[in-house]
Amino acid sequence: MMKTKNYFLKIASALFLLFAINSKANNLEITGTSVSGNNITFTISWDNSWNANVAPANWDAVWVFVKYQDCNTRLWAHTNLSTVAGDHSAASPLQVDPVADGKGVFIRRSALGGGNIAATSITLKMTGLGAGPYNFKVFGIEMVNIPQGNFEIGDGVSASSYNSILITSTSQSTGLTSSIIGGGSAAVPSTFPMGYNAFYSMKYEISQQQYVEFLNSLTYDQQKSRTFNDPISEAGTYAMFTGFNYRNGIRILTPGNNAAIPAVYACDATAGEENNSDDGQAIANSGMSYADLSAYLDWAALRPMTEMEFEKICRGTQPRVAGEYAWGTTDIAPINSFSPGLINSFQANETYTPAINGACAVAVGSISGVYGPLKVGVFATGTSGRASSGAAYYGVMEMSGNLVERCVTTANATGTAFNGTLGDGTLTANGDSNQATWPSPTTAVGICSKGGDYVNSATQARISNRNTAVDAARYPIYGGRGVR
Ligand SMILES: [Ca+2]
Ligand SMILES: [Ca+2]
Numbered sequence: 001m002m003k004t005k006n007y008f009l010k011i012a013s014a015l016f017l018l019f020a021i022n023s024k025a026n027n028l029e030i031t032g033t034s035v036s037g038n039n040i041t042f043t044i045s046w047d048n049s050w051n052a053n054v055a056p057a058n059w060d061a062v063w064v065f066v067k068y069q070d071c072n073t074r075l076w077a078h079t080n081l082s083t084v085a086g087d088h089s090a091a092s093p094l095q096v097d098p099v100a101d102g103k104g105v106f107i108r109r110s111a112l113g114g115g116n117i118a119a120t121s122i123t124l125k126m127t128g129l130g131a132g133p134y135n136f137k138v139f140g141i142e143m144v145n146i147p148q149g150n151f152e153i154g155d156g157v158s159a160s161s162y163n164s165i166l167i168t169s170t171s172q173s174t175g176l177t178s179s180i181i182g183g184g185s186a187a188v189p190s191t192f193p194m195g196y197n198a199f200y201s202m203k204y205e206i207s208q209q210q211y212v213e214f215l216n217s218l219t220y221d222q223q224k225s226r227t228f229n230d231p232i233s234e235a236g237t238y239a240m241f242t243g244f245n246y247r248n249g250i251r252i253l254t255p256g257n258n259a260a261i262p263a264v265y266a267c268d269a270t271a272g273e274e275n276n277s278d279d280g281q282a283i284a285n286s287g288m289s290y291a292d293l294s295a296y297l298d299w300a301a302l303r304p305m306t307e308m309e310f311e312k313i314c315r316g317t318q319p320r321v322a323g324e325y326a327w328g329t330t331d332i333a334p335i336n337s338f339s340p341g342l343i344n345s346f347q348a349n350e351t352y353t354p355a356i357n358g359a360c361a362v363a364v365g366s367i368s369g370v371y372g373p374l375k376v377g378v379f380a381t382g383t384s385g386r387a388s389s390g391a392a393y394y395g396v397m398e399m400s401g402n403l404v405e406r407c408v409t410t411a412n413a414t415g416t417a418f419n420g421t422l423g424d425g426t427l428t429a430n431g432d433s434n435q436a437t438w439p440s441p442t443t444a445v446g447i448c449s450k451g452g453d454y455v456n457s458a459t460q461a462r463i464s465n466r467n468t469a470v471d472a473a474r475y476p477i478y479g480g481r482g483v484r
């Protein structure tokens with residue numbers, strides 16, 4: 001299960017005393033799954049949840065989706081859930097928000113408040129299931145609500161910055177000409193998700209544990225496309241790199257059988273026995289190409305983020321600051337995995353001490369020792385504020401630094417053709433995403449890089465920095481997250 005420290009504690013503690021309880025790991029856990037007819041019941045818990053009506057006036061949620069495995073074929077498939085709210089139930093303090101395509105639900109606080117969510121019973125109604133027998137697995141991804149509203153783009157000083165303009169409902173409904181948006185952008189049509197409308201963003205970059213759970217639901221051929229070493233490789237082989245590189249500890253636990261039986265993967269950053277507390281489960285997953293990222297997002301029924309949405313998530317309703325990072329100031333304190341202050345390496349409570357404003361995983365002098373991305377939410381502690389935890393305006397983490405966010409660009413017509421089509425939970429036979437208007441996983445034309453990373457200069461981590469170079473490769477600095 002995903003275990004991360006929370007960053008939002010200090011922001012929220014100004015809003016609700018309840019938030020000041022502790023700084024324990026988020027501990028998103030889904031347990032006790034049982035199925036009766038078309039109903040699937042489980043308990044969910046996570047830490048430091050919020051629902052606030054003062055700035056940033058938003059809430060967190062968990063995107064929950066269900067996969068089922070045919071007990072005969074052993075193949076996993078996506079389960080549809082009812083689109084009718086009354087078909088689902090949640091015990092207090094939670095509610096279930098269905099979605100129109102039935103690919104999952106959002107589970108969130110039903111009333112204003114904050115603090116940990118203790119194990120709470122949820123029952124969801126599944127639809128369209130044929131005769132079994134099946135196994136079921138419930139997946140959860142922490143998300144942050146990004147409210148509808150105006151926001152500014154373009155800080156005027158960062159590389160390829162957009163013009164300094166305000167995005168409004170009119171921008172979204174009529175589109176933007178290339179001369180109005182600037183930055184060498186193509187014209188942006190009204191069908192492109194600009195960030196004005198409300199959406200959800202993943203709180204964190206995709207973690208190694210999340211990628212393991214993804215791999216373990218794929219076929220052999222799909223796994224082969226989504227990893228560096230073939231799934232038939234011997235037990236202990238690292239999945240994403242030639243060996244234990246860039247702090248990526250995903251290994252083959254049980255080898256696959258050529259083209260038939262998929263491999264089983266696990267986290268084992270501290271090599272020897274998998275799934276120990278120091279095995280890097282919550283370290284961001286390095287080494288994903290856009291093809292890997294888009295496959296994960298299609299599988300999870302999310303979608304790629306656009307580079308305009310990136311600026312919305314970071315800056316929120318605040319006025320632009322020249323050269324600002326995701327936390328809204330120009331403070332920057334480069335920190336890396338070999339920095340002496342990094343403690344509890346590879347554990348769920350990996351963090352940096354002492355807390356410092358602008359702490360961010362970007363280039364630190366010369367590279368030495370074991371280096372790679374840090375734990376998602378690494379700088380958040382019980383006493384950290386926005387600038388010391390690195391939180392973007394609405395509470396999304398590591399939008400500056402750690403791993404590069406691969407976003408849909410407005411730099412070319414392939415990117416601007418993107419219309420926000422959601423993933424449907426299903427990949428091609430070889431494990432690629434296949435959703436209409438998504439940039440091609442083969443070429444990555446239409447994808448750009450945002451937010452910088454643990455290797456490159458801090459200037460790339462600025463909110464308004466734009467890097468529109470096309471790159472379909474699998475690099476140690478590449479990661480990402482999805483929205484819906
Ligand atoms: Ca281990
Ligand atoms: Ca990042």
Ligand SMILES: [Ca+2]
Binds near residue numbers: 298427428433435
């Ligand atoms: Ca698909």
